[in-house]
Amino acid sequence: MIALITGATSGFGHAIALRLAKLGYKLIITGRRSERLEKLTKELQANFSIEVLPLCFDVRDNEACTKAILSLPANFKKIDLLINNAGLAAGTSPFQESDLADYDQMIDTNVKGLLYVTKLIVPGMIGAESGHIINISSIAGIEVYPTGSVYCASKHAVNAITKGLRLDLIKYGIKVSSISPGMAETEFSIVRNHGDEAKAKAVYAGLVPLNAEDIADTVEFIVTRPAHVSINDIQINPTQQANTYISHRKLVN
Numbered sequence: 001m002i003a004l005i006t007g008a009t010s011g012f013g014h015a016i017a018l019r020l021a022k023l024g025y026k027l028i029i030t031g032r033r034s035e036r037l038e039k040l041t042k043e044l045q046a047n048f049s050i051e052v053l054p055l056c057f058d059v060r061d062n063e064a065c066t067k068a069i070l071s072l073p074a075n076f077k078k079i080d081l082l083i084n085n086a087g088l089a090a091g092t093s094p095f096q097e098s099d100l101a102d103y104d105q106m107i108d109t110n111v112k113g114l115l116y117v118t119k120l121i122v123p124g125m126i127g128a129e130s131g132h133i134i135n136i137s138s139i140a141g142i143e144v145y146p147t148g149s150v151y152c153a154s155k156h157a158v159n160a161i162t163k164g165l166r167l168d169l170i171k172y173g174i175k176v177s178s179i180s181p182g183m184a185e186t187e188f189s190i191v192r193n194h195g196d197e198a199k200a201k202a203v204y205a206g207l208v209p210l211n212a213e214d215i216a217d218t219v220e221f222i223v224t225r226p227a228h229v230s231i232n233d234i235q236i237n238p239t240q241q242a243n244t245y246i247s248h249r250k251l252v253n
């Protein structure tokens, strides 16, 4: 079985790569940071007896996505599992103070990037009359919270695309799933706060957030169901987070 994971250089994607390697998948790992891809490739090859192909490209660039996917060697062409994980939130300001460049980055990555990659992988799955696509969405795709309008819009779009793909691909035996996590401590908040690590840390003050392993566990559950079972969506939150805006924090002075 071959899996392609977007955004494998950090956080969820990195943990999912290690987990799928443990399950025996051959892996295509992608992201923009080539040195991290090289390091992960070496780690996967050293610890698991699997083949790994790193592909460095920006999912916002359709030409680069196309070049990368069309360059796949014959022994990596039949992709059984696509994990659309690459994504981000950018900015924490209310709409009226927020930045158009942040909107472009979120929509171009979370929505258009996911579409570009999926569009390139789906024909092979249709040809094989099998396959599985897992989109990493968010609880931001379920509820909208203050300062999150565009990120939430991007994840609502991911949910619509997930449902649409499921409807259109059902006749080819292709499973389409999504995972909708709440707060998880990865590089996500550092990116969202434009590199401000103190502000990123404060996001999780007084609670135990999810971690990347929790999402790898969820992926493992989804991909190990029998052929006749398809998981549509799994929502997963920290125990101290009820929804996007109600958390129970225990602050210590």
Ligand code: NDP
Binding pocket: 006, 007, 008, 009, 010, 011, 012, 013, 030, 031, 032, 033, 057, 058, 059, 060, 085, 086, 087, 088, 089, 109, 113, 136, 137, 138, 139, 180, 181, 182, 183, 184, 185, 186, 187, 188, 189, 191
């Ligand atoms: P990280 O910042 O740790 O990882 C994000 C990954 O996405 C990196 O590997 C990054 O790779 C990749 N990426 C970002 N932009 C691009 C791009 N333009 N082209 C290619 N790859 C890109 O965050 P998480 O692991 O937390 O996030 C993964 C997904 O989970 C995202 O879709 C996010 O929205 C979602 N999510 C996160 C939650 C959280 O609280 N952490 C909760 C719910 C959902 P590189 O920089 O090398 O390109």
Ligand code: 8X3
Binding pocket: 137, 138, 139, 140, 148, 181, 182, 183, 184, 244
């Ligand atoms: C990330 C989770 O709650 O910060 O998708 O929007 S949240």
